[in-house]
Amino acid sequence: MKKYTVTLFEEKHTDLWNTFVAQAKNATFLFHRDFMTYHADRFSDFSILIFNDKGNLEAVLPANRVGETIYSHQGLTYGGLVLQEKAKLSHVIAMYKQLLVFLEEQKIKTFYFKEIPRQYNTHLSDESTYILFLLKAKQTRVDAMSVIDLTKNNKIASNRKQEINKALKFDLTIKEETDFSAFWHTLLEPNLAFKRNLKPVHSLKDIHHLKEKFPNQIRLFTSYYKDQLLAGTLVFETETVAHCQYISSNKELQNYAGLDYLIHHLITNQFKDKTYFDIGMSNENEGLHTNKGLLFWKESFGAKTITQHFYSIDVSNHKLLDTIWI
Secondary structure, three states: OOOEEEEEOOHHHHHHHHHHHHHOOOOOHHHOHHHHHHHHHHOOEOOEEEEEOOOOEEEEEOOEEEOOEEEOOOOOOOOOOEEOOOOOHHHHHHHHHHHHHHHHHOOOOEEEEEOOOHHHOOOOOOHHHHHHHHOOOEEEEEEEEEEEEOOOOOOOOHHHHHHHHHHHHHOOEEEEEOOOHHHHHHHHHHHHHHHHOOOOOOOHHHHHHHHHHOOOOEEEEEEEEOOEEEEEEEEEEOOOEEEEEEEEEOHHHHHHOHHHHHHHHHHHHHOOOOOEEEEEEOEEOOOOEEOHHHHHHHHOOOOEEEEEEEEEEEHHHHHHHHHOOO
């Protein structure tokens, strides 16, 4: 089995890490250190680099530690082992072996793994899924995301077409905003507080900071009737995906169909050259419940289901990788 060296991330690795992530086959800008460090005060970073016997970086793991447990990172939507395009399965198995041995030496007992949904990969990359099976990892959660394949001709439901036609009659305006304050304070925060007694994961200060760091990847689109803000969605844009991180609308002005018109515009115009348009999940309670109305709305634009899986790995199971080859 090929030999690897596992090392904890240090500040001196920042440029090397970011360069690797930019070229990896299963990474997005969320793994850039500038994104990961905006909430560094909330997590104990335990990110890892894996080098081959020639000293070349072959994988990284964004992670944080809580006691005897590490997570592939709790502050990120997805995670897992980030790989270079030329990674071979046998090498990735060896990397997992060395990684888990290292974690065991660090007195880690459990590794919670949050997979990267496959629509974000620029190349095929299911190595981790197979290795998790070999390690007898326990599936702890599954989320169902609604994703539109923009390379296909997707049929829009008649009720959506009616709303879009209604919006056209009102001559609504679509804008891209650089100041997120109105959307945050007028729509997003009040709606989350009213519906679920929640706050956005990102504060307005956080998201403005991230927008400065990633101006081309974090974008806010809104719809207006004259000077009235009707709806908005904050989009995280990657090489293959336009993902709606937040979606919110003015319920008192919903007769203008501002949200339907906005989503339709993004699908058919703004992001038509992407591979996927990800409208997000409709799950609650760790994936055990689904908002039926929200799911119906997403599917009426032609969205289909892609799942994201979460696992718990017993670190001591690394020994199971010693006997797989025949």
